[in-house]
Amino acid sequence: MAIGKTKSQEIARERVKELFEQAEEIFSKDTKLADRYVNLARKIAMKVNLKMPRGLNRKFCKYCYSFLKQGINCRVRTQKHNVVYSCLVCNKHMRFPLARK
Numbered sequence: 413m414a415i416g417k418t419k420s421q422e423i424a425r426e427r428v429k430e431l432f433e434q435a436e437e438i439f440s441k442d443t444k445l446a447d448r449y450v451n452l453a454r455k456i457a458m459k460v461n462l463k464m465p466r467g468l469n470r471k472f473c474k475y476c477y478s479f480l481k482q483g484i485n486c487r488v489r490t491q492k493h494n495v496v497y498s499c500l501v502c503n504k505h506m507r508f509p510l511a512r513k
């Protein structure tokens with residue numbers, strides 16, 4: 413495994429997390445800016461081939477890339493084995509396997 417790549421992915425992961433935290437903070441004031449942070453985070457992740465850290469891939473819509481906030485622009489419901497996130501911006505749905513405890 414290339415050490416350089418792992419290292420840059422580590423840095424990217426930190427940066428992505430930060431951006432999502434910032435998006436979360438700014439969302440109530442400026443949703444457009446929150447979306448911009450999400451886009452930036454995606455670009456950073458893509459550049460180093462980083463999979464979105466767990467949890468973060470539910471914080472934005474994979475179709476329109478809007479930052480999603482439950483109860484505001486996102487509806488969450490549970491199906492048999494999935495959690496379904498409905499983006500209220502583009503009205504698409506994302507399914508995630510139900511987390512086992």
Ligand SMILES: [Zn+2]
Nearest residue numbers: 473476499502
């Ligand atoms: Zn959407």
